[in-house]
Amino acid sequence: MAKKLDVKEKAKDILEEALDREAVDVLARISREMQQIFDENPQPSEADVVRIVTDYFSSDGKSEQFIANWIDTACEHCRSRGLGEEDQPKAMLSDLGVFRFMNFLMEKGLTDDQVHIVLRGAVQRANDVENG
Secondary structure (H helix, E strand, O other): OHHHHHHHHHHHHHHHHHOOHHHHHHHHHHHHHHHHHHHHOOOOOHHHHHHHHHHHHHHOOOOHHHHHHHHHHHHHHHHHOOOOOOOHHHHHHHHHHHHHHHHHHHHOOOOHHHHHHHHHHHHHHHHHHHOO
């Protein structure tokens, strides 16, 4: 348990040191947007996910090739985790959220290691909230 708290504290320290209030607001907006996507698509199909991902990346100016590669990579990632087909669309939406967080943090100058710690801390915090 001490290790979990340590990672969450490290993540919090990294965010406090590296991000200003505006950046924290952007992260909160990403979180709200992703929650809305999940609320609107509680049992998404693969077609739903392709549409959501395509809409998001198209509005962000990404190319069709980038989008196709991202979707293929997300599908492969789901399979490599041993997820069944029924669980893959939700996992792909989760991957979109993680991608958005990671991309933003890297744009703000965090290192790969710092981003990894922040994401581990976020996962642990989410698990703590989910488990009581």
